[in-house]
Amino acid sequence: MCGIAGVFYLDKQRPVDPQILANMAAIQYHRGPDGFGVEVMDGRGAGFSHARLSIIDLNENRARQPFRNADDTLLLAHNGEFYDYQRIRTDLTSRGARFATKSDSEIILHLYPRFGLEETLRRLRGEFAFALYDVREDALHLVRDRFGIKPLYYHASDDGVVFGSEVKVVMAHPEVSRSFNNEGVLHQLMQVMVPGTTAYDGIHQVKPGHVVTFRRQGSSCVVEDRPYWDFEFPEAGYHAGDKSEEQSIETVREGLTEAVRLRLEADVPVGCYLSGGVDSCSIIGLSAAMRQDPVKAFTIGFTDTDYDETPIAREMARATGADQDILRLDGSHLYGHFEKTIWHTERTIYNTLAVAKYLMSRHVRDVGYKVVVTGEGSDELFAGYPSFRQDLFMHGLDDLNESERKKWEAMLGESNALFKGAMLAAEEHNDLYLTDRVGFTPACLQPWLSCEETARTVLNADRRENLAGYKPGQAIAERLDRNMLDGRHPLDRAQYVWSKTMLEGQILTWGGDRVDMANSMEARPAFLDHHLAESATRIPPLHRIKGRREKYVLKEAMKGLLPKTLYEREKFAFMAPPATVNKDKWSAMMELAADFLSEKAVLEAGVLDPSGVQRLITEAQEDTTPRARLVQLDAMINHMLGVQILHRNMIAADIPALAAKRAQDLGWVV
Numbered sequence: 001m002c003g004i005a006g007v008f009y010l011d012k013q014r015p016v017d018p019q020i021l022a023n024m025a026a027i028q029y030h031r032g033p034d035g036f037g038v039e040v041m042d043g044r045g046a047g048f049s050h051a052r053l054s055i056i057d058l059n060e061n062r063a064r065q066p067f068r069n070a071d072d073t074l075l076l077a078h079n080g081e082f083y084d085y086q087r088i089r090t091d092l093t094s095r096g097a098r099f100a101t102k103s104d105s106e107i108i109l110h111l112y113p114r115f116g117l118e119e120t121l122r123r124l125r126g127e128f129a130f131a132l133y134d135v136r137e138d139a140l141h142l143v144r145d146r147f148g149i150k151p152l153y154y155h156a157s158d159d160g161v162v163f164g165s166e167v168k169v170v171m172a173h174p175e176v177s178r179s180f181n182n183e184g185v186l187h188q189l190m191q192v193m194v195p196g197t198t199a200y201d202g203i204h205q206v207k208p209g210h211v212v213t214f215r216r217q218g219s220s221c222v223v224e225d226r227p228y229w230d231f232e233f234p235e236a237g238y239h240a241g242d243k244s245e246e247q248s249i250e251t252v253r254e255g256l257t258e259a260v261r262l263r264l265e266a267d268v269p270v271g272c273y274l275s276g277g278v279d280s281c282s283i284i285g286l287s288a289a290m291r292q293d294p295v296k297a298f299t300i301g302f303t304d305t306d307y308d309e310t311p312i313a314r315e316m317a318r319a320t321g322a323d324q325d326i327l328r329l330d331g332s333h334l335y336g337h338f339e340k341t342i343w344h345t346e347r348t349i350y351n352t353l354a355v356a357k358y359l360m361s362r363h364v365r366d367v368g369y370k371v372v373v374t375g376e377g378s379d380e381l382f383a384g385y386p387s388f389r390q391d392l393f394m395h396g397l398d399d400l401n402e403s404e405r406k407k408w409e410a411m412l413g414e415s416n417a418l419f420k421g422a423m424l425a426a427e428e429h430n431d432l433y434l435t436d437r438v439g440f441t442p443a444c445l446q447p448w449l450s451c452e453e454t455a456r457t458v459l460n461a462d463r464r465e466n467l468a469g470y471k472p473g474q475a476i477a478e479r480l481d482r483n484m485l486d487g488r489h490p491l492d493r494a495q496y497v498w499s500k501t502m503l504e505g506q507i508l509t510w511g512g513d514r515v516d517m518a519n520s521m522e523a524r525p526a527f528l529d530h531h532l533a534e535s536a537t538r539i540p541p542l543h544r545i546k547g548r549r550e551k552y553v554l555k556e557a558m559k560g561l562l563p564k565t566l567y568e569r570e571k572f573a574f575m576a577p578p579a580t581v582n583k584d585k586w587s588a589m590m591e592l593a594a595d596f597l598s599e600k601a602v603l604e605a606g607v608l609d610p611s612g613v614q615r616l617i618t619e620a621q622e623d624t625t626p627r628a629r630l631v632q633l634d635a636m637i638n639h640m641l642g643v644q645i646l647h648r649n650m651i652a653a654d655i656p657a658l659a660a661k662r663a664q665d666l667g668w669v670v
Contacts, residue, residue: 181199
């Protein structure tokens with residue numbers, strides 16, 4: 001995996017400065033420290049750059065990107081991995097293709113001319129983001145993988161397009177301005193983002209499963225944003241009648257086994273992340289069965305025992321003969337690296353789990369590993385979060401008798417009490433716009449939508465006034481495809497909404513790529529293999545959640561690999577302990593707040609309101625504040641810190657100058 005960047009000017013005769021492209025690569029050096037490349041197409045107003053992390057084909061000169069094809073009509077910069085690419089190469093070779101490298105990336109240059117973009121994308125399997133300039137079409141295609149595992153941002157203006165793997169890469173171009181937009185800041189404070197948006201004026205994301213095409217036509221540029229894949233569930237009638245539970249179990253077993261097998265392939269050692277959850281334990285169990293040598297297992301431990309999962313992780317490591325490496329963290333570790341983590345996430349974080357994962361990826365790289373297989377995506381496929389169980393009970397179990405209903409109510413009342421205020425709302429929150437679009441307000445969004453009033457109180461007066469008529473729930477609802485929601489089972493609708501909001505905007509950004517690639521470490525989420533995902537959408541809702549047992553079908557599929565403790569255990573959402581309920585961690589948080597949330601710092605940035613900020617900090621220290629509110633306040637304070645850090649390091653900083661200096665220091669001079 002790597003970092004990509006580039007420009008596509010509207011005036012094709014405008015010269016492209018190769019040093020600017022090198023600077024854009026240099027500022028994302030962490031994504032690709034193994035080398036860089038720059039390619040400019042003279043007379044085409046197009047140029048790409050690439051920072052390389054060597055995973056497949058370690059020959060630096062042979063596999064250096066950006067790639068051109070043999071007749072110089074295509075320019076490619078690719079970030080990510082294409083699995084099963086050897087089979088595709090064999091097929092293409094039989095059709096006359098001649099490959100110049102062993103890189104998986106090169107298959108694009110041979111698929112696209114033969115089959116076109118739509119068929120090429122259908123054949124690709126993996127996590128990826130790439131830019132492809134086609135001379136014949138005079139068009140730039142920006143493509144992102146199906147779930148949004150790999151990031152891709154762009155800025156479009158009357159002059160053309162600037163794109164990159166990170167926001168700071170786009171900002172490294174001297175013609176891209178740096179400022180927050182009001183709506184984006186409000187959503188940062190609320191945690192949940194509007195799909196496809198960022199907090200930065202004029203900078204957008206390519207949405208998961210989408211292609212954004214910029215095509216020159218005369219003196220103008222036609223822009224097309226279209227989906228090529230979606231997380232599509234069948235209509236509710238598909239689930240009617242009895243379905244074979246054993247068939248569901250076998251579907252999961254076969255699909256996950258294949259997904260893990262593909263992700264263990266690399267030209268460098270591959271490890272695994274291991275928490276105490278069924279997801280990562282399944283991954284390491286399958287990996288151990290496929291490998292002859294012990295699997296390297298990396299585990300995060302917390303000093304707060306309420307949030308620590310290392311005992312179960314140790315049990316799983318012993319059962320599989322894994323070589324376990326535990327990194328134990330406390331509050332000083334988490335807030336001591338908070339600012340650095342925010343520089344890489346480029347968005348705020350509600351929980352310091354992002355910092356923990358940043359520190360773990362650094363540790364993984366330090367002990368000689370570049371690749372790990374992870375368990376992200378399992379909860380999305382098999383309804384593992386407490387919010388899904390709540391939505392199923394509230395909206396998908398109309399035929400329960402009174403006795404069964406009381407059992408469900410009791411179960412929901414006692415489950416995941418630690419996470420009220422974050423994973424679950426303290427009280428039901430109904431948003432009219434989401435209810436209209438989805439049929440109900442998904443429980444996964446309720447805790448964050450309920451933060452809206454509090455978030456508005458900490459914005460400065462001008463921003464509050466500008467947002468007076470803005471409705472966050474409406475903005476989110478309008479980005480959800482009604483065609484993917486209407487007629488679906490309530491649990492399917494809830495899972496679809498999560499995949500478009502929290503999965504892409506949280507788990508795969510500050511919980512995934514951004515903190516992993518911050519330390520040049522590639523994470524491979526096996527559950528988000530789209531073949532497995534498409535099979536999972538056909539599994540009946542009550543095979544995903546069966547009574548108290550969420551992810552029932554996954555647990556049954558992996559039963560022979562899991563320790564009895566884990567097999568019988570309820571879902572425990574993996575997160576770092578809140579500072580508002582941990583004295584030592586609160587002290588570490590306040591030490592950082594003294595710098596970024598002081599009245600002077602807040603006034604200088606001009607984004608937040610000093611009195612509003614102080615009110616929340618004071619409320620978090622009051623003995624009478626309910627625990628659920630303390631968890632919510634922990635998230636809000638983390639978000640306020642994040643906004644201030646982002647302003648100082650990305651908005652107020654001179655990013656083009658920083659990128660140029662980084663290139664000079666690295667010797668990446670063209």
